[in-house]
Amino acid sequence: MSYEARPEKQKLSELSKMIETIAQMLVDFPDKVQVNEVEGENTTVIELKVAKEDLGKIIGKQGRTAKAVRTVLNGASTKLRKRTVLEIIE
Numbered sequence: 001m002s003y004e005a006r007p008e009k010q011k012l013s014e015l016s017k018m019i020e021t022i023a024q025m026l027v028d029f030p031d032k033v034q035v036n037e038v039e040g041e042n043t044t045v046i047e048l049k050v051a052k053e054d055l056g057k058i059i060g061k062q063g064r065t066a067k068a069v070r071t072v073l074n075g076a077s078t079k080l081r082k083r084t085v086l087e088i089i090e
Contacts, residue, residue, distance in 0.1 A: 013037065016037050017035075022069055027058065028051075029050070034050075043083045043085055044077075050088075059088065070086050
């Protein structure tokens with residue numbers, strides 16, 4: 001196997017896929033999970049949209065689940081030397 005450097009956009013889409021997979025595992029309606037990526041100058045915003053019924057499962061009690069997902073995203077994006085923010089859209 002050979003390992004090659006990947007373009008930056010592909011790395012960022014991997015982060016989006018990771019968030020999508022995590023969200024699909026947490027919700028009752030995984031087919032309604034939508035992930036959108038918005039690139040800025042310094043920061044990339046990953047927008048997560050789920051079914052209205054699943055919003056509480058993504059956020060969790062006192063925001064603990066959302067904080068945990070953001071922590072995982074922060075760790076992965078730090079490894080890629082990028083700044084990424086997760087926004088949960090209603």
